[in-house]
Amino acid sequence: MLRAAVLVLLLANAGYYAWAQGLLRSWGWAPPEQSEPQRLEQQIQPENLRLGRANGAGTNANANGGEAPAAPATPPAPASTPAPSTSEAAPASAPPVAAAEPAPCLQAGTFEKGQLDALRTATAGLPAGSWTLEPISLTGRWMVYMGRFADEDTLEKKRAELRARKVPYDRPGAALEPGLSLGRFSTEEAAERALATLGTQGVRTARVVQERTDATGYVLRLPAATAALRTQAEGQLRGLLASRPFRACG
CATH class of the missing domain: 3.30.70.2030 (Alpha-Beta Plaits)
Structure with missing residues (x-):
């Protein structure tokens, strides 16, 4: 009994496979044809189909099957105005006048x-x-001073001696003319130290005086x-x- 049932199922599956694959078409047993040529044959006047606007402003076809009117062409953009040349631009400003420096x-x-x-x-x-x-x-100010000298010849002789020893000098001021200043100092102690240093250079006749109080x-x-x-x-x-x-x- 079980063998008979298995045999029936095998025969049924084999028959369904033959039917689905169109092997029994010559006997009139086959599923409906769903291929693309049959679908194209079912179309009605496909040549009248036209793409329309998405907003529905236009139609795919006229009532009589004619073509839908074409959308108006977009007008050409106006030509841009040429930029003015450098010579036609705003007149060049005059160079800035330098401000006078304060005195x-x-x-x-x-x-x-x-x-x-x-x-x-x-x-x-x-x-x-x-x-x-x-x-x-x-x-107050102190000075290392040489003078006063008896005359201009003695003064010039002292100048020559100081130049030979490479000792700088200056005029002492009207109150101490004729004479020579070998340095001015803000304290008496600084003037004394300078005088001691000049002694090592051979200066013997100088002394410290107070130039002013x-x-x-x-x-x-x-x-x-x-x-x-x-x-x-x-x-x-x-x-x-x-x-x-x-x-x-x-």
Whole structure:
């Protein structure tokens, strides 16, 4: 009984396979044909199909089967306006004018109290407000000094000796003329040390003197010294500026 059932199942599977593969088509037993040629044969007037717009503005075909009207062509973009040439652009601006530099501040000094009258007389011709005299505190000062000499020949002989020994010197100032200054110092001790050093160089007749005591000095200041003002001041103060030339304000 079991063998008969197995045999029936085998025959049934073999028959279904033959039917599905079209092996029994000649006997009229076969599944419907689903290949592409049969689908194309079922189409109705496929040549009238046209692609339409996605928003539905157009139709695939007219009612009579004609073609849908073509969408209007997009108008050409207008030609861009050519950029103006460099010569047609905005006129070039004039080169910037350099700002004038402010006149520098210059000063000369220090002048002693006894020179104030001479300073005021010399500066009387300068423009009003162009100069000031500013007081400063002066501490005492000492000098290594040679002099006073009897005459100009003796003074020149001492100068030659100092040049031979390579010892620098300077004028000591009107109060100690004729003589020679071998150095100025802010303390007496510093002046004495300098004198001892000069002794090792063969200087024998120098000594330490106090050039000035604690006092008040004065500085002549030109806050805005133009070239013209400086020239005028140097001309009018020629004698007073001999050893005190103008320098930048400190």
